[in-house]
Amino acid sequence: MKVLIAIDSFKGSISSIEGNEAISLGIKDIYPEAEVVTLPLADGGEGTVDALVQATGGKLVKKEVMGPLKEKVEAIYGILGDGKTAVIEVAQACGLPLVPYNQRNPLVTTTYGVGELISDALEKGCREFVIGLGGSATNDAGVGMLQALGFRFLNRNNEEIGLGAQALLDIWKIDLSHVQTKIKECTFRVACDVNNPLYGPNGATHVFGPQKGANPEMIKQLDLRLKHFADVVYYELDVDIHNIAGAGAAGGLGAAFSGFLHTQLQSGIELVLEIIEMEKRMQGVNFVITGEGKLDAQTSRGKAPWGVAQLAQKHEIPVLALAGSISEEAEALNKLGVTSYFSIVNAPMTLKEAMDPKVTYNNLRSTTNQLFRLLQAVQPE
Template identity: 35%
Template sequence: MLQILIAPNSFKNSLTAEEVADTIEAGLQESKLPAQIRKFPIADGGDHTSYLLTKHLEGEMKKKQVQGAYLQPTDAQYGFIADLKTAIIEVAETSGFKSIQGAIQSPINSSSYGLGELILHNIEAGVQDFIICLGGSATVDGGIGLLQALGVIFKGKDGQTLQASPANFKEVDSLDASAFKTRIQDCRFTILCDVENKLLGEAGAAAVFGPQKGASEADVELLEDFLSHFTKLSQEALGEDLNAIIGGGAAGGLGACFAVWFKAKMEKGTAYFCKITGFEAALAKTDLLITGEGSIDSQSLEGKAPLVVAGYAKDKGIPTIGLAGKIPQHISLKLQAYFSMLLAIGSQPENLTAALLHTKVNLSRTAKQIGLLLARTNGQKKSAD
């Protein structure tokens, strides 16, 4: 019997990875294809990563109220693996757009303080290992909110403590990290990050990600000055350059903050997910892999989820079918090399809003057609045998 493994990422703004896997399975079953189907939904360090990792590692999801991106109360979900003393936290839950109530403001007014609150809560509960998923941040505070929640004290020229923010950071003259260092001394941090932007400059956190989070041109200049000043103070305190970190601009500078202040290990999202969940072992005795996400194109070659799992399958000689809402009109040889078949699931010309609404029915229909083809091919092969 044909052994099929379904391992998709989410279709952003439409279906979670689990929902995608369920829909593909339903379409295949409707085709009456005789096959043993297994599902292994995957994640890339963005939305839903904590849930899927926690499920694979047999942990539990918990909830804690913290201060959101604009310092408003928000309920943040996170994964907890008791046996491993590990917490899995998505920045999106504490400091992302989902934590915002009302209109989006300038990131000058945003803070990662809630992320620090959640980390502190877990440290006090005995957690020693943290997996931090950097996707979905609404902040560009370089991690100063996070650091303050964990005990770093920022001081003005008069020696008085300041509640530091990007807006007033020019007043900060020094910092005291002694309490912070004691607090995290027994902890280990792994951060999942798929971007390579450094903290400062034209490709940095302020210039590239600031406008995506509501920053005006004037705001971007202020944020760049703030991050430069924070880099100087950090180097004076720790002897390391925040701007030397590849990926340091991720999540508004949290990439650099974790790498330097927390000595965190930086990992690519999907590759780490596959490693820690044992995806390669799941490919054993698999005849066909089906993967997918909202868009598969040349950018996917930079390590996007479908290409990572297709790469594992390719190495083992397992054919892969890729399904996406959008694929290139001309598929490059390099991209095609990962897939035996790469299909767009759309059925008719329609705008993005309509396409997102129709993702489930389009995905199910496409999977059914694949099943019908496989059933016919498999039947013909048996007849020949």
């Protein structure tokens, strides 16, 4: 028997790597001779660096960069096993958790640290980049990141503007003469699972601004600044970022990558599955096991278990999905490649108890154990 295990992290509980290990032990309890392949998984958000580094035999790199409030933070990114591909989660440098709740103000936060991570990877020889958008505390259209890479944004007096979204209205000219030359040699693949434009009712500010600390008046100011930025980019560079789907991701970082770094925004899980060669790893597999903390309507709209199930369905491989909680909407997954799904919660308990890492680990192992006992009874070795 050959089983491929690829679950996403159970957010707030255990990592993808730990979850895979628990399920593997549950299988080995019943089928000691089974061939078990484990692949860490993420969908372009939190955990993407760890998953891709582990899957490709890469390494983690620590780098002190400017945080969202212009203070120093220690960020971690990965260099994949090929030695030339860097994988960066923007939240490491400008994530919402880096800003205390009472200091959240997307007018002042900056993405400068993201550019510093890219620069560091450039110095280490990387020319391929995988970027995970999401979880940012910023709304500066990625201008901070671009400033760190040598793009100069000038006011009416030909002076460089400051950092943060509050300075976007000062932009009058864009100077490309100081951009790092190595940038031209790079390819960026960006994981983006939202289709919001840069500005407007469905744009970065109106949809994501409130969670970053923006009040109604601030939302008006920010949205005006993003539109102004798009207008200047079109006038100065003849690049249209007004209506790009996904440009509003991560406070407009999607626009910066699309308009300045010539990037195609991709589905996060599809990008990750491509890099870890998931389809290739499914050859000869009898069962696939996937899952995440909660299976619900969002799962079938591009989350990790959906992506795994789609590939398995293509090769007619049965898929088991495990989760902490399962909503009624998860039924849609049965038509999308998931053969059957199961909750690992085995007794009445509080959410806090269920999310205890030790409890989750043990429940994953015991649930898998019981499922494969059933399989053994139906299909004896």
